[in-house]
Amino acid sequence: MLVGSFGPLVFRVSDSEVFTPQDFRRRRTAQFAEHAVVDGLARLQHLGTSLAEISFKVQLDHTFTDVQARLAEVDALIDAGEHHALAVSGRRLGRFVLTESAEKAKSMAPGKVLWVELELKFKEYN
Numbered sequence: 001m002l003v004g005s006f007g008p009l010v011f012r013v014s015d016s017e018v019f020t021p022q023d024f025r026r027r028r029t030a031q032f033a034e035h036a037v038v039d040g041l042a043r044l045q046h047l048g049t050s051l052a053e054i055s056f057k058v059q060l061d062h063t064f065t066d067v068q069a070r071l072a073e074v075d076a077l078i079d080a081g082e083h084h085a086l087a088v089s090g091r092r093l094g095r096f097v098l099t100e101s102a103e104k105a106k107s108m109a110p111g112k113v114l115w116v117e118l119e120l121k122f123k124e125y126n
Helices: 067-080
Strands: 004-005 008-015 022-028 030-035 044-050 053-061 082-087 092-108 112-124
Touching: 008 067, 053 067, 067 092, 067 112
Parallel strands: none
Antiparallel strands: 004 008, 004 082, 022 053, 030 044, 053 112, 082 092, 092 112
16 A cells, blocks of 8 residues: 655555655744844744755564665665655645655664664755
8 A cells, every 4th residue: 555655765555565654743934033123122023934844754674675775765865866746645745855864773684784763854845
């Protein structure tokens, strides 16, 4: 079952593969300028909204996916710096760039990683 995608990176769950987002977070902030006022309180001016930031974790287990291939796929997306449509749980979130990936190896065998917690961070592309 397709769970989402980011360009060529497809999030899915099936009998033979598990590659699904967890701990989904979306962050948006308002931007303000603060102007000093002589003998008075400062004034705020709303400048707009910052670009959205999205992060989530993905568990990579060698019994359900090729861990090394997935890590290489993510590295290639970061190196390319291209923007793609990001969709999660059937919801199109907009165009984003993959800005960061952080790997936390949970289980290793000689010469390979068996289980990794991968955190992905995206920033809205405008």
